[in-house]
Amino acid sequence: LLTMKDIVRDPAPILRKKAAEVSEIDEETISQLKSMREYLKNSQNEEIAEKYKLRSGVGLAAPQIGLDKRMLAVYIENTEGEVEYDYMLINPKVKSHSVAETYMPSGEGCLSVDENIEGLVHRYKRIRITATTIDGKQLELKAKGMLAVVLQHEIDHLDGIMFYDRIDKDFPNDPKIGAEPLE
Numbered sequence: 071l072l073t074m075k076d077i078v079r080d081p082a083p084i085l086r087k088k089a090a091e092v093s094e095i096d097e098e099t100i101s102q103l104k105s106m107r108e109y110l111k112n113s114q115n116e117e118i119a120e121k122y123k124l125r126s127g128v129g130l131a132a133p134q135i136g137l138d139k140r141m142l143a144v145y146i147e148n149t150e151g152e153v154e155y156d157y158m159l160i161n162p163k164v165k166s167h168s169v170a171e172t173y174m175p176s177g178e179g180c181l182s183v184d185e186n187i188e189g190l191v192h193r194y195k196r197i198r199i200t201a202t203t204i205d206g207k208q209l210e211l212k213a214k215g216m217l218a219v220v221l222q223h224e225i226d227h228l229d230g231i232m233f234y235d236r237i238d239k240d241f242p243n244d245p246k247i248g249a250e251p252l253e
């Protein structure tokens with residue numbers, strides 16, 4: 071069972087590395103990716119999160135648990151506890167994206183960053199990605215809204231990019247022209 075002690079904190083070299091492509095989807099890779107998804111699911115379950123002191127996460131990239139592998143998990147429940155997004159993606163790649171940008175109005179945080187860093191992180195409003203799933207199938211995914219933001223944040227982790235790298239140093243809280251806040 072993954073807990074907060076398994077989550078690598080900034081600054082750590084692995085968080086600044088470009089993660090390696092997953093060449094073979096073996097049993098170990100599948101179980102590692104499933105444990106990442108399990109962490110997110112557990113972290114959104116009140117009793118389990120409380121019991122194990124888990125920070126409620128919506129996405130997790132393999133480097134954040136010390137794995138130099140290009141894979142990520144996204145798991146988002148809505149306030150009624152219904153699953154909205156549930157993905158385990160291997161070798162994800164952004165194939166195209168909108169010109170339009172969006173941002174989380176309250177800024178972003180990160181499971182690997184303990185302090186709050188203020189400022190807007192601009193992301194593409196819509197993205198089209200391809201990835202491989204744990205059963206070895208190719209998947210194409212068109213994402214918008216929260217899912218697009220989470221996917222971009224996690225794919226950044228696979229490229230050694232932290233959310234605060236994308237905050238404007240001079241005008242951190244200024245929305246870019248034409249950018250719409252995530253509703």
Ligand SMILES: COc1ccccc1NC(=O)N[C@H](C(=O)N(CC(=O)NO)CC1CCCC1)C(C)(C)C
Pocket residue numbers: 125126127128129130131134147174178179180181182219220223224227
């Ligand atoms: C149900 O939860 C929500 C509902 C509506 C808005 C926001 C959230 N939750 C989050 O943004 N959660 C963040 C998160 O899991 N991550 C994941 C992470 O650090 N991955 O590496 C950071 C988010 C910032 C933008 C996308 C992911 C943390 C760092 C604040 C825990």
Ligand SMILES: [Zn+2]
Pocket residue numbers: 179180181182223227
């Ligand atoms: Zn993060």
